[in-house]
Amino acid sequence: MSSVYDAIRRSFRGEFLENEPLSRHTSLKVGGPADLYAVPADLDDLLALVRGLTAHGVPYMPRGGGYNLLVRDGGIRGAVISLERFTQVEQIGPDLIRAWAGAENLAVVRFAQERGLGGIGFISGIPGTIGGAAKMNAGAYGSGLLEWTRSLTLLRRDAVAECGISELDYGYRRLSLLPGDIVLAALFQLEPRDPQQTEEEIRNDFELRRSKHGVGFPSAGSFFKNPPGKASWRLIDAAGMRGAAVGGAQVSEVHSNFLVNRGGATAADFMALAARVKEAVLQTSGIALEEEVRIVGEDA
Numbered sequence: 001m002s003s004v005y006d007a008i009r010r011s012f013r014g015e016f017l018e019n020e021p022l023s024r025h026t027s028l029k030v031g032g033p034a035d036l037y038a039v040p041a042d043l044d045d046l047l048a049l050v051r052g053l054t055a056h057g058v059p060y061m062p063r064g065g066g067y068n069l070l071v072r073d074g075g076i077r078g079a080v081i082s083l084e085r086f087t088q089v090e091q092i093g094p095d096l097i098r099a100w101a102g103a104e105n106l107a108v109v110r111f112a113q114e115r116g117l118g119g120i121g122f123i124s125g126i127p128g129t130i131g132g133a134a135k136m137n138a139g140a141y142g143s144g145l146l147e148w149t150r151s152l153t154l155l156r157r158d159a160v161a162e163c164g165i166s167e168l169d170y171g172y173r174r175l176s177l178l179p180g181d182i183v184l185a186a187l188f189q190l191e192p193r194d195p196q197q198t199e200e201e202i203r204n205d206f207e208l209r210r211s212k213h214g215v216g217f218p219s220a221g222s223f224f225k226n227p228p229g230k231a232s233w234r235l236i237d238a239a240g241m242r243g244a245a246v247g248g249a250q251v252s253e254v255h256s257n258f259l260v261n262r263g264g265a266t267a268a269d270f271m272a273l274a275a276r277v278k279e280a281v282l283q284t285s286g287i288a289l290e291e292e293v294r295i296v297g298e299d300a
């Protein structure tokens, strides 16, 4: 495999790391190595990389900020592509803003605020990037980012394609894409909004998060999706799992839908703890919890 990577590396201009531990690139701080961790310098670099990987049959996956990723301890066979250099945000119409995949959520909210536009203030406190937020349809307070999205620019089958939101299948914390698709940018249709109102939205969100999410240890936010009409944290509490631990992974004492790394946790600890939580909730309430966190990679 390394001769394949040597061939790709020759023309690559970005960062190119082999056997890169993904524990360095995920908020849970666990995860084995990716065969290749690549940070393309620009769109041409990304296109050449994806074409090279595809030609050699090497699988790849995009990473945003790594705030919703649980990578197993054996790591990832193939490439992880970080779009962290794609941070551009631009206004392209009176109420239209295009943000590239690597732009941080808060930076996009701020950009809109400065232009008297708003609507997506609810993502200001969600850690991560626009690419990850689009793929996860990240949201809060009953809103999801894709409701404010007019179209996505995708890298699909080695070519750039604009995809209207009505052509896409999405829902609560999910967007279905084709294998190999990478979100390059999102076009948001916003509303005129007094910058002061947005400021209050941002401040209230941060306050609420500090009081509710201040778990004090590395996490990936809510580990499980909320089942329709239910709050997962209540179900987990009812099952008596608040504070339960496997190795270094623990159900947070502060917010029981947050699984935290108390230090030295492995992905296997998180997987075992998640399985215990699911079993306990199933026994007590008959509800099968589903992970919101994206679980990828191989066991050790």
Ligand SMILES: Cc1cc2nc3c(=O)[nH]c(=O)nc-3n(C[C@H](O)[C@H](O)[C@H](O)COP(=O)(O)OP(=O)(O)OC[C@H]3O[C@@H](n4cnc5c(N)ncnc54)[C@H](O)[C@@H]3O)c2cc1C
Binding pocket: 027, 061, 062, 063, 064, 065, 066, 067, 068, 069, 083, 101, 125, 126, 127, 128, 129, 130, 131, 132, 133, 134, 135, 136, 137, 138, 139, 140, 173, 181, 182, 183, 184, 213, 219, 220, 221, 222, 294
């Ligand atoms: C403290 C805390 C609080 C949180 N609160 C919330 C919340 O209120 N609401 C909420 O929805 N989430 C929340 N999260 C979870 C997380 O922040 C979101 O899911 C976020 O959108 C993940 O973005 P990311 O850039 O880190 O994506 P990553 O974690 O890097 O990736 C997530 C998924 O998206 C894919 N992906 C990433 N970039 C791209 C791309 N360019 N194209 C295609 N696919 C891509 C990845 O392959 C992966 O499957 C929280 C997390 C933490 C740690």
